[in-house]
Amino acid sequence: MKSLHKYGWIAWTSARSNMAYLGEVVARTLFLVLILYIFLQLWRVTYSETQAQQLGGFTLPQMLWYLCVTESLAISAPRIAQDVDQDVRTGALTVQLVRPISYPMYRLWSSMGERGVRFGFNFAVSAVLALFFVGTIPMSIGGCLLFLLVLPIAFILDFLVMFLIGLGAFWLEDTSGLVLIYSRLLWLLGGLMIPLELFPESWQGILHNLPFALVIYAPARLFVHPSISDTLALLMRQGVALLMLTLCVQWVYGLAIQRIHSNGG
Amino acid sequence: MVAIYIDHLYKSFTFSRGWGKHRKQTNVVAVDRISLNIPCGQAIAFIGPNGAGKSTTIKMLTGILHPTAGKAMVLGYVPWKDRQSLARRIGVVFGQRSQLWYHLPPRDTLELLARIYDLEPKVFRQRRDSLVERFGLNEFWSTPVRKLSLGQRMRAEVAASLLHEPQILFLDEPTIGLDVLAQQKLRNLICEWNQQEGTTVFLTSHDTGDIERVAQRVVVINHGQIMLDAPVSELRSRYLNEKILSVKFHTPIYEFPTLQGVRQLEVMDFGLKLEINTRLIPIEQVISQILQIGSVADVAIEDPPLDAVIAHIYNQPASEGLSL
Structure with a gap:
């Protein structure tokens, strides 16, 4: 209980610290508004050209709301890998290691606080935009609660992959290439711009089971098409990914921590 | 009672280069069988030139690094085995690395540290108020860290590291970059804390002013070995x-x-x-x-300036230990 209180406070402090980056938050949000507006126009043309009421099971309003969630998720991603990379390279990691806390947990909760603020702000603005252009879609409190259940797990999965990449700094000269590859894979294969239903059928089986979909596509789809059975299936897949990635982080972190050299000072 | 006990502590790093048949391994000895006892309440300056083995020693004493051989006990704990338990009883200040949240006032970092160290709210309030008063934090208590001067920030750093009442305070170049007044102020505060609270101080610094004002004893390390272990008061008069x-x-x-x-x-x-x-x-x-x-x-x-004494000691070859 004390641990939860401790790490909860780290998330809270991180959230408040991120309020200070108001300029960056506003810039990201303006970018989000622009992106959403462009996608709205593209999908409008697509729907009108195909004369379809639904594409992949999404109506136009549902598609825009889906994009609101996916874009907010992608844009709210904290610079976890870069921060861990810097901690390793500059030796700032030592400041965290001389405290009675776990470094991975410190980074996790700190990123949760940061992402919570950013996602909340981004989603609020994109929701206003969606309401203005396409109105509401059928939603319920239960559906929102299901979404809120899977959302933090999506954040944690994303964190674990980014943290693993950051730990690469113990072995690699530069991890920015890996960050770039991961973020592009997440965007392309995670359903950022197009729901997975619109990919070729032969791809769908694979894409649904990749961790990228569990971070972006699945929570966004659940927001638009809430269902208890889908939520349970998603939680199951997220749980398996969470377990595997946690074990992987634990193993790599164990190896990495033995590689700490004396980086001066 | 002994605060820090070190017995033949040894640390070497192995670096690998190349691939396959051309792969070569180089062994670098960072700390070479040093032995040291530091009683509780003593303020010790642990100095040496860059690459002498200071950081490696501190990292072993705080549990961050495992030694290759040898023993060490800090407040009865084996640091690399009981790192988290030991962390509750030591405070660490890195002059070049901040533990304060950059966009938040020092107040918020102390609030967070109180949770990290599991302090009871009442105890936290008492300690916080005492530190605010003694370190003169009131004037910038609610100012974001990014707006503080370096001197103010370092005062807040040291105060933050003392919140959980550590028995040993590790200070790694605490006055680096500070102006003369800020240096004096910080040295006086550390000195007072050592004398009044009985906190053991383990200081590394390249500034002889820190050594003279804060420490009672100086240990010089070079080439991974202890070159000199002497009271600061006798360093100049007896060594040179x-x-x-x-x-x-x-x-x-x-x-x-x-x-x-x-x-x-x-x-x-x-x-x-x-x-x-x-x-x-x-x-x-x-x-x-x-x-x-x-x-x-x-x-x-x-007497010649302490800088000259220390420079002279640093110039000694590895095999020549010095004693007073």
Whole structure:
């Protein structure tokens, strides 16, 4: 209980610290508004050209709301890998290691606080935009609660992959290439711009089971098409990914921590 | 009671280069079988040139690094085995790395640290108020860290590291980059804390002012080995056999005789500055020579600056240990 209180406070402090980056938050949000507006126009043309009421099971309003969630998720991603990379390279990691806390947990909760603020702000603005252009879609409190259940797990999965990449700094000269590859894979294969239903059928089986979909596509789809059975299936897949990635982080972190050299000072 | 016990502590790093058949391994010894005992309440300066093994030693003593061989106990804990338990009883300040949240006031970092160290709210409030008063944090208590001067930030850093009442305070170059006044203020605060609260202070610094003002004992490490372990008060007077003699005359002087063990540092019309090696020539003999060449208005005998003493020690080869 004390641990939860401790790490909860780290998330809270991180959230408040991120309020200070108001300029960056506003810039990201303006970018989000622009992106959403462009996608709205593209999908409008697509729907009108195909004369379809639904594409992949999404109506136009549902598609825009889906994009609101996916874009907010992608844009709210904290610079976890870069921060861990810097901690390793500059030796700032030592400041965290001389405290009675776990470094991975410190980074996790700190990123949760940061992402919570950013996602909340981004989603609020994109929701206003969606309401203005396409109105509401059928939603319920239960559906929102299901979404809120899977959302933090999506954040944690994303964190674990980014943290693993950051730990690469113990072995690699530069991890920015890996960050770039991961973020592009997440965007392309995670359903950022197009729901997975619109990919070729032969791809769908694979894409649904990749961790990228569990971070972006699945929570966004659940927001638009809430269902208890889908939520349970998603939680199951997220749980398996969470377990595997946690074990992987634990193993790599164990190896990495033995590689700490004396980086001066 | 012993705060820190080190027995033949040894750490080497192995670096690999190349691939396949061309792969080569290099072994670098960072700390070479050092032994040291630090009693509770003592303030010790642990100094050495860059790459001497200071950081590696501190990292082993705080549990961050595992030694290759040897033993160490800090407050009864084996640091690398009980890192988290030990962390509750030690405080660490890195002069070049901040533990304060950059966009938040120091107040918020202390609030967070209270949770990290599981302090009871009442205890936290008492300690916080005491630190705010003693470290003069009131003037910038609610100002974001990014807006603080370096001196203010370092005061807040040290105060933050003392919140959980650590028994040992590790200070790694705490005054680096500070102006003279800020340095003095911080040194006085650390010194007061050591003397009044009995906190053991383990200080590393390249600034001799820190060593003279804060530490009672100095340990010099170089090439991974302890070169010198001595009280700070005796370092200058006993280690170097050199004295600086400054003389002022009533009338101009024209020449000072060449003497073995005497080096003329400065010669002016009405003054003279000499470096005397007291092993080669007694200081009285030099003074009597001076009295013969002119009417003396003033004489001052000084020890050489601590910087010179330390530089001299750093220049010793690895095998030559020094003792007082």
